[in-house]
Amino acid sequence: MEAFEFNRLVFGLKASPYLACRAVKEVGSRFGSNYSDMARSAIDRSLYVDDLLKSCPTTDSAITTQREVQSLLQHGSFHLRKWRSNDRQVLEAIPEADRATDSLLHLSSNDNPTISNPVKTLGVAWNARDDVFTFVYKATSPQQLTKRSVLSKMATIYDPRGQLSPFTIRARLMFQELCTQQKDWDAAVSDEQSSKWQRWFAELPLLAEIKADRCFKDARRPPESAALSVHVFTDASSHAVATAVYVRCEYPDGFVKVTLAFAKAKTAPIKPTTIPKLELRGAALGVRASQVVARALDIPVEKHVYWTDSTNVLYWLRSNAKNFRSDIATRIVEIQKSTTADQWRHVPGKVNPADLGTRGERAADFIRNDTWWRGPQFLQSAPAEWPKTNLTVPAQLPGQLKKKPAITFAVEHEQIRLSPSTYSSWSRLVRITAWCLRFLGNLRARITRGRAVPTSAVVVPLQQTDGTSAKSAASNSTDQHATEELSPQELQKGDLVLCPSPDGTRGQWPLGRVVGTHPGADGHVRVVDVKIADKIKRRSVHQLVPLCADSG
Template sequence: MYRMVRVADEDADFQRIVWREDPAKEVQDYKLLTVTFGTAAAPYLAVKALNQVAKDHKMEFPLAADKVEREFYMDDLMSGAQTLEQGIKLYKEMSALLKKGGFLLQKWSSNNQDLITEIYRNEKQPDPNNNEDKNLEIKEDNIVKILGLTWNKSHDELQYSVKLPPLSKPITKRKIISDVARLFDPLGWIAPCVITAKVFIQRLWITGVGWDEEPSTDIIGDWLKYREELLQLTNFRLPRWLKTRMDDSLVELHGFCDASNVAYAAVVYLRIVSTSGDIHVNLIGAKTKVAPVKQVSIPRLELCGAALLAKLLAEIAEVMDIPKTQTRAWTDSTVVLAWLNKHPTRRGHCLELYSDNGTNFVGASKELRELFNLEKSTIAQEIAESLATQEPQIGDIVLIKDDDLPPAKWLFGRIDRNIQDQTTLLELQLLNAKVH
């Protein structure tokens, strides 16, 4: 991909190299005219060129242009379609779009053999994976991972491959950390296993052992046991398809957070209600962090978990294009809920989180709408009737918005009279009645 992006002539002088085929010949100067591996700007320039092609031809190839902007990771496209016809259309649009910039997609793979057959028929070349039950490895670089993620096309499942190198003695801090660094779990699907390895790193640092020294026997014993148990992860399977369809009745994100004195974590699930009423729940992603070495109270770690969940939910909702009104975050810590109910300036990273009903801390607008329908309140019916009108009238019940308070803390008021006969300036009389 890099070699398909040309560098501006005035910048090519900064990519000069010297070379000679024979020591007896004179050294010659060469200029690298394309983006070069290893330079700091190379990833940005390659991705920018790819996105610019999509932007320039978006009107001509709208489907493919959107996929380029959202579903490319460097030079790898990971996308899908609901039907075979849509898949063929995406292939043709994507190939035509990228050809405008000189980019040629290769090594197509799919769980649908009919689609693959059609692609390679158009490419006028044989399918290299024909009649092969070959899994596709998913990775970010060329480093050999101890724990890698692969896609099983025949079963359309994601699974983990474990490649444990021979263990040589002595078992040092350097070797343990080197193994931990090669655990590949980008979406946190096996976060409970990976966090154990992170805790090992913390234990090593606390002991103060040197890089090439052996840690204590109990740490080595725990590490060897953990290393052997990694092999069991090959039995882990996760369906690639989330059961989503274009006509689903409801798609929601539900996140959960928790903490202990060792670590805190957040996990997000996708809940889908189909048109037939079937409900499907799938794991989307998770994040974990080791608790600080300095002792911190459990409630504060629970708050750290809530902040971690808020970030994770926001990232996933943006990528999956799910509105905030359809996201829910859950915590069992009443102390955290009380903290989130404080003034916004004291919420830190949880600025957008609200404590509404004692169980979830996102979705205040939904809780307020439910609040209006409660029959226990003496003014609930008045509120409901007032909300049905487009323009506020004298005597209407209104909700007074306050940007410095969460919606659950906003006050209700009754419109008393117009000021100076202007309909836009109204005098409100605060209601003392509380809505429960």
């Protein structure tokens, strides 16, 4: 048996993309110590598979970085070719054999290189002459419009930075409407929906007019003098939530340049949701988008300003998340982990650029909408002239849990009081007390089982008995074979008694209440009237077992 080993990386394996990237980064890690930080950073952060995109502050730094990266990767036998640049001097410094040879640039011009067609850079068309990104799409629509065909056409629009969100959200909303109808993937759409899709497809060629700046700073001013800050706008409607992130560069001379850096729009859930909750969802989306921009541009989060036209969101973020329902509290916690309440400000809805991403725009309209591409006009002014945020948090906010007042009741129970000094041990005292409680529980249970006797509390004056008599009284209520009776006593109206029956067992004796007494000539009561259930019977006191001596 012979074992064969690949000497080259095989294209098409599952691990091939990772191995390709890892091999290049390994070269930079092993041999980068002899090169500048700019070159090492270019390989570590600006290289994606076989495409290298690096922005340098000056022409000299760009030439130096290109040469160092080329030399560094030669240690791994990686030779970079097809170099392009928006600067003529940088192109002249690159050997002609390593320049792009697709006839896109010509150094014969006296000024900048001329570009006949934009070149795709990671799927995005870049016009190197004007240093702008463009979008070129064909207007052809599928012959038969189905869910499958329109989704396939939507997927051809590659917009990683979300700059086309006001236009693409229209297609997403229309596709969401198709999904709610639960039609088959290959079933034709209705005529009304077909006309909407045809109009959307017809607007695709207009996207070629878009020229989005690649560089956020002004090329005519020193790049190191710019003060960078990030402004995040969020909004929501019943159809979608959106966010737009802008980079604001302010120079010492007062010049300000604001550029759309990132945007994202998402359809709202099909299940109806309140607008304040959607606004909070949009705020969370804005925080995630700002973190993407912060990692890419190395702009500290402390320099981020967040804008929303929802006062409810501002109230929520200034409150404790524990006071709200879980669905609201979860997003509040997510936002509060990355931002502070002071970073959130209120913006009027009319000048909120994120509003375009929530309702959708025709291509002809949003292409020329300066608010979308350059942000609100007030960002061109000093911070002192920005909209003020004056809020007073109300007592009750939407979704806030209502505090239930705690009510405390003082309940006094008639307790069995036995004198501990009369017992020889703690265990004997506990045992006798348990017998007494069992006796009282049995009596109360007989009343609740439907005996037609008023439910006054049954109290046995145990404090007047010793442990032996208490245990004996409890035993009499549960032991069917016991024959001892309670000691005779003077009965009064209202006393509870057990009425023994000659043919019944002790456990089945009925419970009664004394409703009348008949004293003798000597004043002693020997005969009483007892109410048993709904009948009144006359009995001798010697035929009754008294349960209490309470006058009721």
